[in-house]
Amino acid sequence: xxxxxxxxxxxxxxxxxxxxxxxxxxxxxxxxxxxxxxxxxxxxxxxxxxxxxxxxxxxxxxxxxxxxxxxxxxxxxxxxxxxxxxxxxxxxxxxxxxxxxxxxxxxxxxxxxxxxxxxxxxxxxxxxxxxxxxxxxxxxxxxxxxxxxxxxxxxxxxxxxxxxxxxxxxxxxxxxxxx
Numbered sequence: 001x002x003x004x005x006x007x008x009x010x011x012x013x014x015x016x017x018x019x020x021x022x023x024x025x026x027x028x029x030x031x032x033x034x035x036x037x038x039x040x041x042x043x044x045x046x047x048x049x050x051x052x053x054x055x056x057x058x059x060x061x062x063x064x065x066x067x068x069x070x071x072x073x074x075x076x077x078x079x080x081x082x083x084x085x086x087x088x089x090x091x092x093x094x095x096x097x098x099x100x101x102x103x104x105x106x107x108x109x110x111x112x113x114x115x116x117x118x119x120x121x122x123x124x125x126x127x128x129x130x131x132x133x134x135x136x137x138x139x140x141x142x143x144x145x146x147x148x149x150x151x152x153x154x155x156x157x158x159x160x161x162x163x164x165x166x167x168x169x170x171x172x173x174x175x176x177x178x179x
Contacts, residue, residue, distance in 0.1 A: 002034075003038060004031070004032055010057070011032070011050070013177075016049075018032065021046055031046075060148070070110055077118065081118065081121040081122070090114065091124055091125070094125065101135045101138065105147070108149070112128065112136070112156045116156045128160060136153060136157055137169070140153070140172065146172070146176070150173070151173065
């Protein structure tokens with residue numbers, strides 16, 4: 001979705017009226033309908049009222065060209081893990097990533113997706129380690145609200161957790177609030 005659609009989505013799902021967001025309802029209405037150019041300072045004010053960090057808000061926006069390229073490459077490698085050209089390109093991307101709890105969720109989802117799928121095919125990709133899994137569990141348990149990439153990380157790792165952890169994660173992530 002675009003910025004305006006995302007603003008509308010969050011406002012509706014938080015049961016807020018336009019007048020609850022900005023003191024000048026007509027200004028917010030124009031922003032939400034795309035009739036007024038949104039300044040960055042206005043966006044940060046609005047997100048503050050929504051209690052949503054900018055990076056999480058951006059997860060709802062259309063994929064960047066880089067992410068579209070990654071998804072296409074991931075799919076190519078998934079369809080043919082022996083394609084050396086695609087493999088090399090995906091490994092170059094993978095090797096630029098360093099796993100940490102602080103990494104961008106999109107990158108973590110991509111990193112984990114590569115590990116889960118391609119560690120079975122390529123010696124250059126190690127399986128998810130217990131330390132990485134522990135950090136993922138901690139990260140997901142700290143979440144108040146799950147976004148797209150939280151679910152991507154969870155769905156790629158849930159089978160690696162023990163039954164007690166799975167139960168806790170399922171309570172946090174389900175039901176999906178905003179499908």
